[in-house]
Amino acid sequence: MKIIAWKRDRLEELVELWNKELAVDFPMRKELFIQNSFNDVNVSYEGSYIAVDDQDHVIGFVVAKRWQETIDVKMDPKRGWIQVLLIDSTHRGKGLGTKLLKRAEAQLKGNGVEEMQLGGDPFHYFSGIPDQYKNAQKLAEKHGYTKRVDTYDLINHLDKKYDLPVDNSVVFSILKKEEEVDLILFLERCFPGRWVYETMKYFEMNGDGREFVVVKKKGQIIGFCRINDSHSPFIAQNVYWSPLFEQEVGGIGPLGIDANEQKQGYGLAIVQAAIAYLQERNTETIIIDWTILVDFYKKLDFNPWKIYGVYLKDLK
Ligand SMILES: CC(C)(COP(=O)(O)OP(=O)(O)OC[C@H]1O[C@@H](n2cnc3c(N)ncnc32)[C@H](O)[C@@H]1OP(=O)(O)O)[C@@H](O)C(=O)NCCC(=O)NCCS
Structure with a gap:
């Protein structure tokens, strides 16, 4: 296993892994992944990582963000975000998620981030950790995160x-x-x-x-x-x-x-x-x-x- 830098040339594999694990609830499109995880200027390329196995296949990734816009709006420059942390289900339980999370946090901290948020980033996918992903919520709690509130997506089928x-x-x-x-x-x-x-x-x-x-x-x-x-x-x-x-x-x-x-x-x-x-x-x-x-x-x-x-x- 190796941890490598956040790179767009891995797009196909990243989206494939996302869809293998999450498509039932959150189907990913390449266009959306490029928009939110590569093109957003707030992506921390130095704090985001890809994990590959010995055959160089993508088995996990973490996308970290911090405020990097130059336009003048009232946003907290000391806030950092994990946009998504995802490990292939056949490689879970071996400490890989923890390793990626810690690396991302350390890198953001080194860049002046004082408070971390899981989801809720500019060009986010999730406003927090989806409620059905209890293991992810447990992992967050184990690493010192506390839940502040539940947020909702609502739907109306226009009958x-x-x-x-x-x-x-x-x-x-x-x-x-x-x-x-x-x-x-x-x-x-x-x-x-x-x-x-x-x-x-x-x-x-x-x-x-x-x-x-x-x-x-x-x-x-x-x-x-x-x-x-x-x-x-x-x-x-x-x-x-x-x-x-x-x-x-x-x-x-x-x-x-x-x-x-x-x-x-x-x-x-x-x-x-x-x-x-x-x-x-x-x-x-x-x-x-x-x-x-x-x-x-x-x-x-x-x-x-x-x-x-x-x-x-x-x-x-
Ligand atoms: C939420 C917001 C748009 C409501 O606007 P408003 O003009 O005060 O709402 P209305 O006067 O149309 O309220 C209509 C009804 O909703 C209820 N209501 C209003 N705000 C509510 C709230 N925060 N929670 C629950 N019910 C609410 C009112 O009591 C009223 O009920 P009634 O018809 O039984 O009397 C306004 O409070 C706002 O701009 N908030 C800040 C921005 C915000 O939070 N936006 C929503 C983000 S998802």
């Missing part, structure tokens, strides 16, 4: 038609390209951090606005909701696993209403608008990822689909 909500105090619309700056300014004011970053990335990757529903009051944006489908400019987090379905899958989220405008029904209404727009685009199933608001989305017929444990560890 009925949803209409655009009617509320005379506000207007719902799809964002126009020329409103890009208005949206970024709204997000910087109301939701600084990750959602600003993701929106900037969206426009950088040629987004034209069709993936945002906005709600305006007196012409000003007071809320937003991201919607995704197979035509979005990159594979968005809530449609990652759409190969599990035969029908067109859409995604909703993130979303938010200006704190000064909450509790007036606009939050639920923008979700309803998002569903209506996605239905117009022939979506038959909608997924909402990475949320704790199960009761809120239940009001619009979303039910839990996948559960993840969010694990963190202090590296100081």
Whole structure:
């Protein structure tokens, strides 16, 4: 067995191993793996590793990330992430997972990382460790990680038609390209951090606005909701696993209403608008990822689909 550097020329084998172990729940596409595990600038190439056996076959890998963007958004520069740690099931129980995890942590620590998170990285696959992977959760706990919260992916199979909500105090619309700056300014004011970053990335990757529903009051944006489908400019987090379905899958989220405008029904209404727009685009199933608001989305017929444990560890 040998541990070698993170290299794109191993793509085929990495995706093959992923699908051998995880495709039943999380089918991987090469395009998605390149997007999230090679092209994301936050990938730590020096902290990510591939394990190969004596015949040079890939038998495991770990992808580590730390914040490396130069754009100015409020993200924690001391946070590090393990995007995924995966060992071939025929090579488990021999300490290989521990070895890869420790190497990745040591490398990130050497680069100034003070707090580790499992999943939840920029261009993540998982918001935490999937609940059904109990052994992975146990391994994390053994290595000093503690679970903070459970997060959910929710699903709605759209058994009925949803209409655009009617509320005379506000207007719902799809964002126009020329409103890009208005949206970024709204997000910087109301939701600084990750959602600003993701929106900037969206426009950088040629987004034209069709993936945002906005709600305006007196012409000003007071809320937003991201919607995704197979035509979005990159594979968005809530449609990652759409190969599990035969029908067109859409995604909703993130979303938010200006704190000064909450509790007036606009939050639920923008979700309803998002569903209506996605239905117009022939979506038959909608997924909402990475949320704790199960009761809120239940009001619009979303039910839990996948559960993840969010694990963190202090590296100081
Ligand atoms: C979540 C959020 C969008 C809700 O917006 P809002 O405009 O306050 O929500 P509404 O007024 O439409 O609430 C509609 C219903 O949902 C309920 N609700 C609102 N927030 C809720 C929450 N956090 N948990 C459970 N129920 C909630 C309300 O009580 C209301 O119930 P009712 O119809 O029985 O009275 C808003 O609180 C927000 O922007 N939060 C910060 C960003 C965020 O967390 N986004 C979601 C990420 S997944």
